[in-house]
Amino acid sequence: xxxLKDLKNRIASVKSTRKITKAMQMVAAAKLRRAEEAAEMAxxxxxxxxxxxxxxxxxxxxxxxxxxxxxGTGSDATHLLVVITAERGLCGGFNSSIVxxxxxxxxxxxxEGKTVKILTVGKKGREQLRRDxxxxxxxxxxxxxxxxxxxxxxxxxxxxxLARFDxxxxxxxxxxxxxxxxxxxxxxxxxxxxxxxxxxxASSGGTLYDYEPSEEGILADLLPRGVAVQIxxxxxxxxxxxxxxxxxxMDNATRNAGEMIEDLTIEYNRSRQAVITNELIExxxxxxxx
Amino acid sequence: xxxxxxxxxxxxxRSLASHPATAVQIPAAEGDMTAMPNHAPVLTTLRPGxxxxxxxxxxxxxxxxxxxxxxxxxxxTVLAERAYERHADNRAAIEAHLEEARKAATEVAGEHKDAxxxxxxxxxxxxxxxx
Numbered sequence: 001x002x003x004l005k006d007l008k009n010r011i012a013s014v015k016s017t018r019k020i021t022k023a024m025q026m027v028a029a030a031k032l033r034r035a036e037e038a039a040e041m042a043x044x045x046x047x048x049x050x051x052x053x054x055x056x057x058x059x060x061x062x063x064x065x066x067x068x069x070x071x072g073t074g075s076d077a078t079h080l081l082v083v084i085t086a087e088r089g090l091c092g093g094f095n096s097s098i099v100x101x102x103x104x105x106x107x108x109x110x111x112e113g114k115t116v117k118i119l120t121v122g123k124k125g126r127e128q129l130r131r132d133x134x135x136x137x138x139x140x141x142x143x144x145x146x147x148x149x150x151x152x153x154x155x156x157x158x159x160x161x162l163a164r165f166d167x168x169x170x171x172x173x174x175x176x177x178x179x180x181x182x183x184x185x186x187x188x189x190x191x192x193x194x195x196x197x198x199x200x201x202a203s204s205g206g207t208l209y210d211y212e213p214s215e216e217g218i219l220a221d222l223l224p225r226g227v228a229v230q231i232x233x234x235x236x237x238x239x240x241x242x243x244x245x246x247x248x249x250m251d252n253a254t255r256n257a258g259e260m261i262e263d264l265t266i267e268y269n270r271s272r273q274a275v276i277t278n279e280l281i282e283x284x285x286x287x288x289x290x
Numbered sequence: 291x292x293x294x295x296x297x298x299x300x301x302x303x304r305s306l307a308s309h310p311a312t313a314v315q316i317p318a319a320e321g322d323m324t325a326m327p328n329h330a331p332v333l334t335t336l337r338p339g340x341x342x343x344x345x346x347x348x349x350x351x352x353x354x355x356x357x358x359x360x361x362x363x364x365x366x367t368v369l370a371e372r373a374y375e376r377h378a379d380n381r382a383a384i385e386a387h388l389e390e391a392r393k394a395a396t397e398v399a400g401e402h403k404d405a406x407x408x409x410x411x412x413x414x415x416x417x418x419x420x421x
Contacts, residue, residue, distance in 0.1 A: 041304040048300065048369055052333065052360060151302040151371075209360075212320055212334040221319075221335045222358060225371065232302055 004275065007268040011261060018257035024090065025250035032183070032243035038148070039180070039236040046233045053226055055209075056219050057196065066216070069223040072195035073171045078115040080138075080170035080194075081106060082161065084177040084234055085125030086242040087144045092249035094178060094186060094242055095124040101188040102176045106133055117170055121157060121235075138169070149239055154232030161231075162224055165194060177234040178241035184248050186241035193230050196223060295327040296365030297343055299352060301373045306352065307343070314366045315342040316359050325361045332361040338412040340376060340419055341368060351376035353384060353416055356409075381417065388413045 060066045083102045085095045102125075106116050118133055120126040121141040129137065141157055143149065161173060173194035178186045211218055297311035314325045317339025325332075338355040357370035372387065374380035391413055395406035 038303070042302055044298075044305050045300045045302045045369055048360070048367060052358070052369075056333075154302075209331045209333040212318060212323075212332060218333060218335055218358065225357075229302060 004268070004271055007264060007271065011264045011268065014257050014260050014264065018254055018261065021250045021253040021257060025247055025254060028091075028243045028247040028250060032240060032247055034148075035236070035240040035243050036180075039240050042233065042236055046229055049222075049226065049229050053196070053222060056215060056222070060215055060219055067220050067223055069165070069194055069227070070196050070219065073168075076114070076172050078117065078170040078172070079109050080117045080119060080161070080164065080173045082119045082121065082157070082173065082175040082231075083125045083129065084175060084231075084238050085120070085122035085128075086238070087123050087142075088242075089124055090249065091242055091246035092252075094245035094249075095122075095128065097186075097188045098176050098178055099125055099128040101190060102129070103132065105174070105176075105190060106136070119161070138164075149232075149235045151228070151232050154235055155228045157231050158224070158228035161194070162227060170194075175231065175234050177238045178245075180237050180240040180244060183244045186245055191230065191234070193227055196226055293327060294346065295325075295363075297345070298365065298367045299341070299343075299354075299370065299373060300367070301357075301370050306373050306375075307350070309345055311343050311345045311366070313344040314368075315340075315344075316361075316366075316368065317341060317354065318359065325359075325366045328363045329361050329366075331363070332359075334359055334361075336368070336370065338409065338416045340416065341370075341373075353380065355384070355387060355413065355416070384413065384417055388417065 057070055060070070081102055083098065085098050089095065102118070106118065109116050116133075116136050117138045118129060118136045119139045119141070120129060120137065122143060126137070126140050139160065141160070143153060146153055164170060165173070172192065174190050174192045176188065176190050179189045180186055294310040294312055297307065297309060297314055298305065299307040312326065316323050316325060316334070317337055319335040319337050322339070323332075323334070335358045336354055336356055339353075341352045341354050343350050343352070352370075352373050353376050354368065354370035354373045356372070357368065359366060359368045372383075374383055388410065391406070391410050395403070395410050398406050
């Protein structure tokens with residue numbers, strides 16, 4: 001039977017762990033609210049942007065003069081996977097599930113004889129991908145100094161991706177992130193951003209616009225921005241998902257710590273009783289022997 | 291004829307304005323244009339400049355840098371990459387943006403060079419009008 005002193009220390013340590021997880025849960029809850037607000041505020045822009053883009057994309061269609069960002073390069077031999085994860089751990093399966101999806105895709109593409117390049121955003125994704133797919137990594141974006149993701153961060157990533165595209169480094173670009181559904185459900189998602197794909201049905205029934213400059217001029221101007229907009233939306237979804245995942249993970253941890261404290265307390269009381277009983281027996285038998 | 295239309299100004303991070311307006315002056319890529327209610331539908335890209343909105347309660351000005359505007363008979367929606375209220379406090383933000391653009395303009399070459407230089411020139415012009 002464990003020594004009383006040890007048990008007491010164990011209980012104290014689990015109690016302080018519980019305090020930490022509880023605090024982390026509350027911090028995550030506050031951050032989640034902010035992240036959700038940010039995502040909410042960005043929604044009008046993204047929706048409008050996608051509306052306009054799908055209208056434009058539908059009218060320019062597959063014309064051979066359409067920009068490469070929309071039409072593609074005509075091949076799909078090289079894929080760039082942009083894996084967006086968190087900078088921190090302790091958020092349940094959040095990072096792993098994104099990485100898992102990316103790994104599945106990479107393995108599938110490699111099996112088809114395609115070339116895979118991986119760009120990681122966020123420390124955790126890089127760490128997890130380094131072992132199996134380190135050789136495919138072409139870059140990493142560090143966001144650990146960023147307190148709150150802004151459009152500027154998305155623009156930086158987009159600029160990097162676009163420079164690689166212009167340099168002919170890849171044909172298809174897919175981003176991996178986690179879509180925020182609720183605190184208990186975050187869905188890892190893969191979204192193709194180059195060549196751009198838009199919902200076709202959104203364009204039907206659209207108004208006939210005058211374009212200034214030409215349709216294609218506008219498209220050429222907007223498509224690169226579209227990459228940034230989609231990355232920004234993904235970053236925001238990811239930020240909300242991360243906090244949601246951390247909140248439920250920490251809630252579980254707090255509950256587990258509570259159970260553990262209960263079990264340990266029972267064990268502690270039992271052994272204390274046993275020690276007292278033992279001492280009594282010794283005293284009584286000692287007295288009888290006299 | 292309706293005398294007001296819906297005006298929305300949104301940036302990627304938040305929505306800056308959403309109210310009725312009687313006229314919106316837009317710094318479009320190929321020259322300023324003013325949109326009024328029942329304007330024919332137009333889609334245009336923006337250059338850095340002052341966006342001036344006349345509403346029932348007066349005029350408000352915003353500094354915008356790039357993006358696009360969608361004009362329909364019922365309203366005008368401006369999607370600006372960055373937008374600030376025209377206010378001396380926001381000068382610094384645009385100045386920082388100008389520095390960035392200058393740096394970018396020296397780095398790019400070829401067909402993008404002209405566009406980058408024009409962007410810088412437009413920003414300088416915009417700064418002149420910010421008080």
